[in-house]
Amino acid sequence: MTGTHSSWKARLLGSLVVVVGLWPIAHYVLVTRLDVNPWKLYGFAMYCTPHVVEVELYGRQGERIRRIESRTLPPEIREGYRAFLLRRWVLGRLHSPEPVARSLLETWPQLESVEVRVHLERLQPMGDSIMRRSRVYDFARDSE
Amino acid sequence: MALPGPESVLRLTSAARPAPEAGQALALFARFLLLHLAVRDLVRALEGGDPLRVAWATGYGLCLLVSLRPTWLWPSLGVALALSTWKWIWIFPANSNHFFLEWLCLTMLFVGSRSEGDAPAALAALRWVPVLVLFWSGVAKLIHGTYFNGAFLASTLSSRSFAFVFGFLMPESELQRLLATQPPGPYAFDSWPAIVVSNGIWVGEIAVAFLLLLPRTRILGVVAALGLVSGIEVGARELLFGTLMLNLLAFFLPTVWSVRALGLGVVGYAFLLLVRGWLAPDWVFN
Numbered sequence: 567m568t569g570t571h572s573s574w575k576a577r578l579l580g581s582l583v584v585v586v587g588l589w590p591i592a593h594y595v596l597v598t599r600l601d602v603n604p605w606k607l608y609g610f611a612m613y614c615t616p617h618v619v620e621v622e623l624y625g626r627q628g629e630r631i632r633r634i635e636s637r638t639l640p641p642e643i644r645e646g647y648r649a650f651l652l653r654r655w656v657l658g659r660l661h662s663p664e665p666v667a668r669s670l671l672e673t674w675p676q677l678e679s680v681e682v683r684v685h686l687e688r689l690q691p692m693g694d695s696i697m698r699r700s701r702v703y704d705f706a707r708d709s710e
Numbered sequence: 711m712a713l714p715g716p717e718s719v720l721r722l723t724s725a726a727r728p729a730p731e732a733g734q735a736l737a738l739f740a741r742f743l744l745l746h747l748a749v750r751d752l753v754r755a756l757e758g759g760d761p762l763r764v765a766w767a768t769g770y771g772l773c774l775l776v777s778l779r780p781t782w783l784w785p786s787l788g789v790a791l792a793l794s795t796w797k798w799i800w801i802f803p804a805n806s807n808h809f810f811l812e813w814l815c816l817t818m819l820f821v822g823s824r825s826e827g828d829a830p831a832a833l834a835a836l837r838w839v840p841v842l843v844l845f846w847s848g849v850a851k852l853i854h855g856t857y858f859n860g861a862f863l864a865s866t867l868s869s870r871s872f873a874f875v876f877g878f879l880m881p882e883s884e885l886q887r888l889l890a891t892q893p894p895g896p897y898a899f900d901s902w903p904a905i906v907v908s909n910g911i912w913v914g915e916i917a918v919a920f921l922l923l924l925p926r927t928r929i930l931g932v933v934a935a936l937g938l939v940s941g942i943e944v945g946a947r948e949l950l951f952g953t954l955m956l957n958l959l960a961f962f963l964p965t966v967w968s969v970r971a972l973g974l975g976v977v978g979y980a981f982l983l984l985v986r987g988w989l990a991p992d993w994v995f996n
Contacts, residue, residue, distance in 0.1 A: 575828045579835035580716035590846040608810040611850035656803040692855040695895035
């Protein structure tokens with residue numbers, strides 16, 4: 567019985583094992599390069615580091631820049647914003663904030679641009695502190 | 711010389727047991743998995759999660775009932791797989807690794823349960839699951855470098871039940887200091903027993919994966935894996951995942967252990983449902 571797996575089903579099962587067995591390598595690259603959540607996307611890297619994502623929205627009107635609190639968002643945008651938060655938390659930079667910014671620009675015609683600041687907190691590798699890294703995305707109305 | 715096909719990886723975990731016995735082990739695990747899927751969604755539904763959880767739990771529960779008639783096992787696995795694939799798409803990208811393992815096991819069972827001749831290959835594939843999970847979990851902790859000084863565990867002491875475990879491994883003053891530490895830290899253990907345990911986790915996970923892979927050390931691997939998973943259960947309370955792992959590990963033992971693991975799963979899940987629904991609804995477990 568041992569060692570005689572030769573049907574197409576055995577090839578399929580073997581392929582599944584190979585793909586699942588090699589995926590964590592690609593997953594690690596996504597986690598370290600594109601801020602993908604190590605706890606998600608099937609790379610078995612749970613309990614390695616906290617992965618906290620915080621998002622801030624800012625609107626610019628002339629010289630004035632004001633923070634847009636998520637609780638003040640209209641319901642139709644709030645839903646999209648919540649979906650963005652979840653997707654960004656899991657998919658990292660694979661998920662762009664552009665749709666959220668565009669919907670804000672559509673809702674508030676007086677805004678000239680929208681800035682999305684994404685903060686990611688993780689443990690410093692080989693260290694003992696939580697590092698906070700930030701990315702700022704600027705979406706101007708002109709570039710629509 | 712032709713390159714070996716992907717099926718050659720199954721030789722590494724092949725079981726020296728006849729196809730009927732392999733089929734019996736798969737059938738037992740299939741019933742366990744359907745129960746597991748139903749219970750997991752029911753627990754989430756009782757916690758007030760997505761209302762669809764009730765529908766999924768009902769679907770898996772019906773699949774389990776239908777699967778009790780042996781000739782209906784394979785179709786019921788097909789329906790459960792379709793249900794899980796829908797669930798995957800519905801929840802994506804927030805699906806957990808635990809969910810992915812369930813889907814993977816269902817797929818392997820579905821592919822290997824149609825005819826008895828395919829059972830040994832499916833059994834070998836399913837044996838790979840705990841090996842891969844343990845190996846990559848250990849490697850991930852190693853390459854993220856957050857276990858050498860206990861930084862990860864120290865950073866989660868206040869939010870998880872790890873404090874209960876590490877309370878035994880360090881002086882009260884150190885525990886209180888770590889519990890009071892706010893981000894960004896510093897988070898690190900000073901006590902050597904805690905540092906040993908922290909490093910023992912990733913070393914243990916990688917070592918157990920190899921012990922399970924090598925035919926001569928499999929029994930030792932199962933015993934060590936049970937110890938490791940039990941230790942993780944005490945800290946992380948991943949009780950549903952732990953029971954799934956227990957049933958997967960039973961594949962490395964004679965089929966009678968699959969019967970025992972299934973029995974333990976049935977009793978354990980009945981108890982967990984009682985806990986979540988009635989005895990202690992606020993007690994946290996996964």
